[in-house]
Amino acid sequence: MNAEILxxxxxxxxxxxxxxxxxxxxxxxxxxxxxVFYHTVVGDNSKRLEEAITVAESRADLIIFSGGLGPTKDxxxxxxxxxxxxxxxxxxxxxxxxxxQFFAKRGRPMTENNRKQALVLAGSEVLANHHGMAPxxxxxxxxxxxxxxxxPPKELEPMFQFEAKPKLGAMLNDGGVxxxxxxxxxxxxxxxxxxxxxxxxxxxTNPTIAPLASDGEVTxxxxxxxxxxxxxxxxxxSKVAEIQAIVxxxxxxxxxxxxxxxxxxxxxxxxxxxxxxxxxxxGLFQSELAExxxxxxxxxxxxxxxxxxxxxxxxxxxxxxxxxxxxxxxxCAAAMASTVREKFGTTIGIxxxxxAGPTAHDHQPVGTVWIxxxxxxxxxxxxxxxxxxxxxxxxxxxxxxxxxxxxxxLEERGYMKRY
Numbered sequence: 001m002n003a004e005i006l007x008x009x010x011x012x013x014x015x016x017x018x019x020x021x022x023x024x025x026x027x028x029x030x031x032x033x034x035x036v037f038y039h040t041v042v043g044d045n046s047k048r049l050e051e052a053i054t055v056a057e058s059r060a061d062l063i064i065f066s067g068g069l070g071p072t073k074d075x076x077x078x079x080x081x082x083x084x085x086x087x088x089x090x091x092x093x094x095x096x097x098x099x100x101q102f103f104a105k106r107g108r109p110m111t112e113n114n115r116k117q118a119l120v121l122a123g124s125e126v127l128a129n130h131h132g133m134a135p136x137x138x139x140x141x142x143x144x145x146x147x148x149x150x151x152p153p154k155e156l157e158p159m160f161q162f163e164a165k166p167k168l169g170a171m172l173n174d175g176g177v178x179x180x181x182x183x184x185x186x187x188x189x190x191x192x193x194x195x196x197x198x199x200x201x202x203x204x205t206n207p208t209i210a211p212l213a214s215d216g217e218v219t220x221x222x223x224x225x226x227x228x229x230x231x232x233x234x235x236x237x238s239k240v241a242e243i244q245a246i247v248x249x250x251x252x253x254x255x256x257x258x259x260x261x262x263x264x265x266x267x268x269x270x271x272x273x274x275x276x277x278x279x280x281x282x283g284l285f286q287s288e289l290a291e292x293x294x295x296x297x298x299x300x301x302x303x304x305x306x307x308x309x310x311x312x313x314x315x316x317x318x319x320x321x322x323x324x325x326x327x328x329x330x331x332c333a334a335a336m337a338s339t340v341r342e343k344f345g346t347t348i349g350i351x352x353x354x355x356a357g358p359t360a361h362d363h364q365p366v367g368t369v370w371i372x373x374x375x376x377x378x379x380x381x382x383x384x385x386x387x388x389x390x391x392x393x394x395x396x397x398x399x400x401x402x403x404x405x406x407x408x409x410l411e412e413r414g415y416m417k418r419y
Contacts, residue, residue, distance in 0.1 A: 005036060
């Protein structure tokens with residue numbers, strides 16, 4: 001099955017919002033083994049939308065629409081598709097009742113145009129919207145499938161994942177299943193990873209393996225098709241073991257894991273506490289950890305010591321050390337890590353200092369970063385990075401590398417592993 005994603009909305013063409021829906025839908029379709037060859041964006045214009053539908057029909061078996069299902073005059077997706085396919089629109093009573101109850105509960109009058117949101121293509125399978133009002137729908141006509149989804153990501157994502165995706169899977173497999181398993185890697189580039197597992201990639205059949213790089217990370221999506229989920233997972237497990245035998249040292253997690261979530265998991269599982277002194281990252285390391293629920297028993301606190309004066313006054317680093325070695329140095333990162341650990345009484349102390357950009361700092365070129373890690377009473381370990389991204393990209397990568405190196409240091413000391 002080949003798919004095209006057709007986003008409707010003039011706001012996308014004007015650059016007022018980003019088309020994150022297409023990215024999300026594409027990633028979900030890849031798990032089903034559905035090829036996405038085109039992303040199309042069209043404004044709120046019925047004629048141009050119908051022209052785009054005609055083009056999409058010439059090259060796709062599956063056309064997925066996002067947006068244009070709302071109550072206003074410029075929401076014209078389903079009306080245009082209905083006219084194009086020669087089908088009627090009909091009220092879905094369940095959706096209409098839900099919309100009426102929505103307004104009744106809030107004590108607000110329901111204007112007539114809100115009824116429009118309950119209209120669906122006659123003969124379609126309705127997709128419930130548990131996070132908004134306009135339902136989605138699936139219609140198969142002349143051996144082509146059309147899926148209509150609302151535009152807001154908070155409505156589209158759960159609707160596709162829990163309503164549309166299972167139905168697509170059943171259509172593709174005649175009762176079989178498709179299961180995907182994502183392997184997440186850090187500290188190795190996409191090209192290096194691909195070369196390392198090239199023999200496996202060259203001989204793949206079922207499962208299939210798809211590499212993807214993003215924000216300095218690399219993933220391998222292993223997807224298997226089988227009669228049952230158990231058999232699919234057996235196929236995946238065998239292939240995952242082959243890959244881990246080659247590049248397992250770089251794997252930090254699976255599926256929806258992040259470097260921050262796995263770091264927090266290791267800290268909690270091993271009953272460790274952590275504090276951080278941050279310069280170039282200005283609290284970003286602690287912020288990333290704080291996004292993970294339950295981190296409160298591990299993340300005790302920290303300091304943002306952005307200036308040289310703050311490093312001396314707040315952390316107590318000696319002026320002589322900074323004068324001798326500089327702010328962007330191994331010695332400074334080590335001192336930041338050890339002093340913050342002592343101040344907060346934690347198992348682990350982190351120090352981050354560097355030149356994020358766009359100009360050099362402390363006579364060090366942009367992208368120079370030193371990471372200090374102090375564990376217990378041991379001498380701090382430091383790592384040097386030479387990053388090449390934009391300012392905020394460098395800051396985020398410094399945080400990710402900190403998580404990466406910390407997990408490896410904990411494993412080397414015999415603490416519970418990452419996965």
